[in-house]
Amino acid sequence: MKTQAPIGDIADWGEPVAAGAIACEFDYPVYRRDPEQGPRPMVILLQELFGITPTVVGLGDHLVAQGFSVAIPYLFGAPHHDARQALMPLAQARICITREFRALGLRSQRGFSVKLGALAEALKTDDSPRGVGVIGMCFTGGFALAAAVDDAVVAPVLSQPSLPYALPGPWSRALPVGREEMTEITRRARDDGLCVLGLRFSDDRISPKQRFAALKRRLGDAFEVIELDSSWGNPGANGSMAHSVLTAEVREEPPNEAHRARDQVVRFLKRRLT
Numbered sequence: 652m653k654t655q656a657p658i659g660d661i662a663d664w665g666e667p668v669a670a671g672a673i674a675c676e677f678d679y680p681v682y683r684r685d686p687e688q689g690p691r692p693m694v695i696l697l698q699e700l701f702g703i704t705p706t707v708v709g710l711g712d713h714l715v716a717q718g719f720s721v722a723i724p725y726l727f728g729a730p731h732h733d734a735r736q737a738l739m740p741l742a743q744a745r746i747c748i749t750r751e752f753r754a755l756g757l758r759s760q761r762g763f764s765v766k767l768g769a770l771a772e773a774l775k776t777d778d779s780p781r782g783v784g785v786i787g788m789c790f791t792g793g794f795a796l797a798a799a800v801d802d803a804v805v806a807p808v809l810s811q812p813s814l815p816y817a818l819p820g821p822w823s824r825a826l827p828v829g830r831e832e833m834t835e836i837t838r839r840a841r842d843d844g845l846c847v848l849g850l851r852f853s854d855d856r857i858s859p860k861q862r863f864a865a866l867k868r869r870l871g872d873a874f875e876v877i878e879l880d881s882s883w884g885n886p887g888a889n890g891s892m893a894h895s896v897l898t899a900e901v902r903e904e905p906p907n908e909a910h911r912a913r914d915q916v917v918r919f920l921k922r923r924l925t
Contacts, residue, residue: 656901659708667725674773677766682723684715690778692924694719694806695771695798697791698726699898706898707788710913717917719784719924722774726763726791764832767794768801775803782806784920788897789813792858793827796866799845800835806923808916810850810896811858824861826869833869840873847874848919850896850912852881857894877915879908 667680682703685691696711698704703723711721771783782805787795792812799807812827826833839845847870851858866874879896881889887908893900897916900909 654902654904656706656899657709657713657903658705659712660705661703661708661723664708664711664723674766674769676769677724677773679724679726679766681770682725683720684711685720686715686718688718690720690776691718692720692781692784692920693774693776693779694721694784694786694920694924695767695774696721696723697767697785697787697794698723699788699895700790702727704898706895706901710786710897710901713913714917714920717921719920720778722770724767724770764794764797764800764828767798768803771798771801771803779924781924784808784924786810786897786916787812788895789857796836796847797828797832799839799847800832802839802843805845806848806920807845808848808850808919811852811855811894812849812862813857824859824865826865827862837869840870845873846919846923848877848916849874850877850879850916852879852889852893852896852900853885854881854891855894875919877912879912 661682664682664684667682670678670680673681694714696707696714698707703725711723714721767785771785774783782803784806785795785798785804786808787793788810790813792809793814795807795809798804809827814827815825828836836845849863849866851863863876867876879889880887881891881893883891889900889908896909897913901913903910
């Protein structure tokens, strides 16, 4: 019997910082939590499509326990809901077509990317002098990469990026960022030593392998890939529909492959930020 993924309660993080209080260009409230010893290198954790779910908070709690300060912007959805209480389809559709996020566009820049860069700049302080990390997952996976246009972002992690949606044809291999963004990210990888970490399950059709292959062609060794086997009969017992590498699929007792992938993310962040 599968045990439950680690969960947390966003209420334990206190009230979110009001929109604009951190960066005037960033108009979403932000939950923040620091380790017991005080502020440390900063990681921005982007929620999944269903909101700031308990498993997203569980990942945030784990990062704090590992010695990071963590900021979770509240973008949409309900912060205390889980996937079973997810957004209604019409609400999801509104999110997908809004200019801020624009899930249905090939090679398009999305307005939220610029705002996320402003937030990263504001959070790069004496406690995080080298820069900040950004973790995006599924719907927000590509935004972690787009944020790396800003020099303040030095550790982008894109877990199972799903935008643009993997429809047949060019959609499956479409990059999760706009053309100008990809050009600048490629330059940073070449000139500044930027390194990007990507995670997915091997049989995940929502985050297709062609997309990672396209990123690998552009970034080369600067794109580190963690791919978990979810093919039939795989030794890690990952389900064929496995998707959420860092949240829903993590098991701590006993540790599974997703748990080990989460450990690799922590090591990547520590290597890049500290």
